[in-house]
Amino acid sequence: MSIKILLYGNLASIAGISSTNIDANTVSQLLDALAIRYGEVFREKLYDSNGKPRRFINIYVNGKDYRFLKKSDTEIFPNDEVSLIPAVSGG
Amino acid sequence: MCRECGAIYPLKLLYACEKCFAPLDVSYNLENIKVTREEISQRKKNIWRYRELLPLENYETAIDLGTGLSTLHKAENLGRQLGLTQLYIKDDTVNPTNSFKDRPASVAISKAKEFGVKAVGCPSTGNLAASVAAHSAKAGLPCYIFVPSDTELTKILQASIFGANIIPINGTYDEANRLAAQVAEHYDWAFANINLRSYYVEGSKSIVFEICEQLNWETPDTIIIPLGSGALYCAIYRGLKQFKKIGLIEDKPTRLVGAQAEGCAPIASSFKEGLDDVIPIENPNTIAKSLAIGDPGDGYYVLRYAEETGGTVEAVSDEEILEAIKLVASKEGIFTEPAGGVTIAVLKKLVATNYFRSDEKVVCAVTGSGFKAADTLVKTLKKPFAIDPNLNSFIEWKENYADYRVVFAPEVIQNQRKF
Numbered sequence: 001m002s003i004k005i006l007l008y009g010n011l012a013s014i015a016g017i018s019s020t021n022i023d024a025n026t027v028s029q030l031l032d033a034l035a036i037r038y039g040e041v042f043r044e045k046l047y048d049s050n051g052k053p054r055r056f057i058n059i060y061v062n063g064k065d066y067r068f069l070k071k072s073d074t075e076i077f078p079n080d081e082v083s084l085i086p087a088v089s090g091g
Numbered sequence: 092m093c094r095e096c097g098a099i100y101p102l103k104l105l106y107a108c109e110k111c112f113a114p115l116d117v118s119y120n121l122e123n124i125k126v127t128r129e130e131i132s133q134r135k136k137n138i139w140r141y142r143e144l145l146p147l148e149n150y151e152t153a154i155d156l157g158t159g160l161s162t163l164h165k166a167e168n169l170g171r172q173l174g175l176t177q178l179y180i181k182d183d184t185v186n187p188t189n190s191f192k193d194r195p196a197s198v199a200i201s202k203a204k205e206f207g208v209k210a211v212g213c214p215s216t217g218n219l220a221a222s223v224a225a226h227s228a229k230a231g232l233p234c235y236i237f238v239p240s241d242t243e244l245t246k247i248l249q250a251s252i253f254g255a256n257i258i259p260i261n262g263t264y265d266e267a268n269r270l271a272a273q274v275a276e277h278y279d280w281a282f283a284n285i286n287l288r289s290y291y292v293e294g295s296k297s298i299v300f301e302i303c304e305q306l307n308w309e310t311p312d313t314i315i316i317p318l319g320s321g322a323l324y325c326a327i328y329r330g331l332k333q334f335k336k337i338g339l340i341e342d343k344p345t346r347l348v349g350a351q352a353e354g355c356a357p358i359a360s361s362f363k364e365g366l367d368d369v370i371p372i373e374n375p376n377t378i379a380k381s382l383a384i385g386d387p388g389d390g391y392y393v394l395r396y397a398e399e400t401g402g403t404v405e406a407v408s409d410e411e412i413l414e415a416i417k418l419v420a421s422k423e424g425i426f427t428e429p430a431g432g433v434t435i436a437v438l439k440k441l442v443a444t445n446y447f448r449s450d451e452k453v454v455c456a457v458t459g460s461g462f463k464a465a466d467t468l469v470k471t472l473k474k475p476f477a478i479d480p481n482l483n484s485f486i487e488w489k490e491n492y493a494d495y496r497v498v499f500a501p502e503v504i505q506n507q508r509k510f
Contacts, residue, residue: 063266
């Protein structure tokens with residue numbers, strides 16, 4: 001199942017692209033697949049030392065914050081769009 | 092410098108640490124700062140009197156509309172009612188665009204000018220919109236403002252009059268924020284609270300620098316601060332530390348109290364539950380629209396600093412907010428927007444729990460003018476009635492309606508639960 005991924009900030013710089021497609025059934029699978037595709041430096045940016053997605057990266061599934069869905073267990077479907085955006089620290 | 096991993100970057104347009112994505116703060120070589128109280132007191136009455144602790148290469152090129160040194164009222168009437176002998180209100184309704192946001196906007200747009208950017212902007216709940224728009228007009232820069240579509244018209248009017256492009260978003264502030272971050276990156280524009288954020292928040296420190304100076308260089312015991320994203324709270328925390336470090340005030344503790352509305356209280360809820368991070372809320376619903384940020388970027392740090400300073404984070408209802416607006420207006424002659432009502436309502440709530448010593452120096456931050464939220468507040472008005480233009484009519488009015496007050500009729504409030 002092909003999911004559209006949009007990357008922003010330093011994640012896009014490291015991956016070398018700002019948009020790609022990937023096959024996955026959940027957000028968790030999608031993040032793992034991205035880490036495998038774009039290598040160790042990308043993985044380090046994506047996950048904290050406990051192996052969880054970093055708290056300063058926001059993940060949106062079809063524009064909805066994944067924390068308001070089922071977090072890493074959120075199911076994703078063909079043609080869904082997932083955005084990974086460094087969190088904006090208010091103001 | 093990264094707030095989490097300590098990575099150091101040169102001064103440039105950057106909105107998060109490139110290593111761990113945590114917020115970046117401007118760091119200063121505090122050991123080398125030798126400014127004295129006397130030197131500061133002789134400078135112009137604007138935020139640039141604290142120039143050593145603001146991040147501009149040349150303060151003389153600052154985009155300055157006259158922001159700063161707003162009044163610190165000794166709130167004797169309100170203090171008497173609440174049993175506090177040293178209660179103060181920092182009145183930032185008197186800044187050029189009538190809110191504290193002129194402080195960070197002045198620094199952010201000045202820095203944008205220094206960087207030579209093509210355009211500026213921000214996502215906003217309304218107050219920052221007007222302030223960034225005004226400063227960009229003065230700087231001669233195109234300006235793009237992203238606001239939730241339910242933002243008060245008075246705030247949109249104010250931003251529009253300065254010539255900014257206003258983009259209302261069908262969504263919450265958090266969604267406007269996300270879109271603005273994408274736009275800033277796509278066009279390489281400078282947005283005040285996004286890729287200029289590290290500089291922007293520095294301007295907010297000036298509110299606590301002024302409080303200390305206006306208290307005759309004494310350290311306040313407690314400061315009550317309204318919380319939207321938590322950026323102002325964190326700026327006050329850092330400002331106090333810096334003033335203490337360079338010896339301008341005595342190194343004694345200041346409790347920092349955060350104030351939220353119950354309709355959008357993700358930080359207060361997490362604090363009460365003893366959590367170490369904030370659980371965002373999806374759909375804020377409060378009359379305090381300038382604080383309606385469900386995913387507060389600095390909430391995580393507010394939790395830490397509230398614990399560290401011995402402070403707390405409280406939430407109050409919309410009814411308590413309206414009562415507090417009326418209270419501070421009738422006792423001290425200050426007309427605040429709902430965010431300031433949140434501060435005063437939290438003060439009242441804490442007084443009821445004996446949180447304060449009667450003689451401690453308590454400062455409440457009133458951060459925006461009531462006129463900026465006029466279309467929210469006007470919904471709560473009881474319509475005034477007219478009398479005939481003769482003395483008898485007045486005498487009749489005085490005998491029958493002397494206690495009549497136009498503002499915030501309770502039955503009207505009940506009918507306006509959805510704002």
